[in-house]
Amino acid sequence: MIYVGNWKMNQSFEGAQKFLQSLKKRVSEEKQKSYIILSPAVLFGLMKDEFSGTNFNWGGQNCFYKNEGPYTGENSPQLMYEMGARYVLVGHSERRLLFGETHEMILEKAHIIVQNKMTPILCVGESLEQRSQFQNVLKSQLTGFSNISPLMVAYEPVWAIGSGKIPNNLQIQSALSVIKEAVPQSTVLYGGSVNSQVFRTLLCKELEGFLIGKASLNVDSFILE
Ligand code: 13P
Numbered sequence: 001m002i003y004v005g006n007w008k009m010n011q012s013f014e015g016a017q018k019f020l021q022s023l024k025k026r027v028s029e030e031k032q033k034s035y036i037i038l039s040p041a042v043l044f045g046l047m048k049d050e051f052s053g054t055n056f057n058w059g060g061q062n063c064f065y066k067n068e069g070p071y072t073g074e075n076s077p078q079l080m081y082e083m084g085a086r087y088v089l090v091g092h093s094e095r096r097l098l099f100g101e102t103h104e105m106i107l108e109k110a111h112i113i114v115q116n117k118m119t120p121i122l123c124v125g126e127s128l129e130q131r132s133q134f135q136n137v138l139k140s141q142l143t144g145f146s147n148i149s150p151l152m153v154a155y156e157p158v159w160a161i162g163s164g165k166i167p168n169n170l171q172i173q174s175a176l177s178v179i180k181e182a183v184p185q186s187t188v189l190y191g192g193s194v195n196s197q198v199f200r201t202l203l204c205k206e207l208e209g210f211l212i213g214k215a216s217l218n219v220d221s222f223i224l225e
Helices: 013-026 041-051 077-083 093-098 103-115 131-141 169-182
Strands: 002-006 035-039 057-060 087-090 119-124 152-155 187-191 209-212
Touching (some): 002 152, 041 077, 077 103
Parallel strands (some): 057 087, 119 152, 187 209
16 A cells, blocks of 8 residues: 655645654664655755655655746756655645636646656546535546656545545445546555544555555654554
């Protein structure tokens, strides 16, 4: 299983440093490969310092769809790769809703991430109002991604993010089969209120890992066991 921690806009410098040092102590070298931390861009220097020479992977929560230019405030995917990032989250519902990211922008970002030898982690998922047509929502969010490789896709129903509500096993399985049909080359994760109490109920055949928000903020709750 792969465990991806999305810190969102959380962690202090000192808190993040303590987290990374304690994670290194707690996880064996072999298992380090299964963990990916998605940190705020201002902490990339710390990620580089703490994770270089280890088997841990890390990445960003967003990037721009060009490598350089007059784009004040944006982050270059090329520079992210240079710093040591190997994954970038794209299409998180918070970015779609709060920052107006369109499908076209998300697809362009995924292309440039792959061109820079990193793996995009695409978030897809329906809102509560869209629940009855979740298949169509997922299919439209996955349009154009069938030739993106490598690719990870996280099924994150918007209603499950930070709410403590989780889909039942059947709901996850049907979402994962829509995803696998649209993008068979992808590695598929589930995200939304994942923690050590519930993760076992979410396991199913196609599921290869979890995208974890709140529970990824401290090491004890991030290590699901
Ligand atoms: P929570 O685990 O806090 O529900 O967040 C999920 C998420 O948005 C991860 O990207």
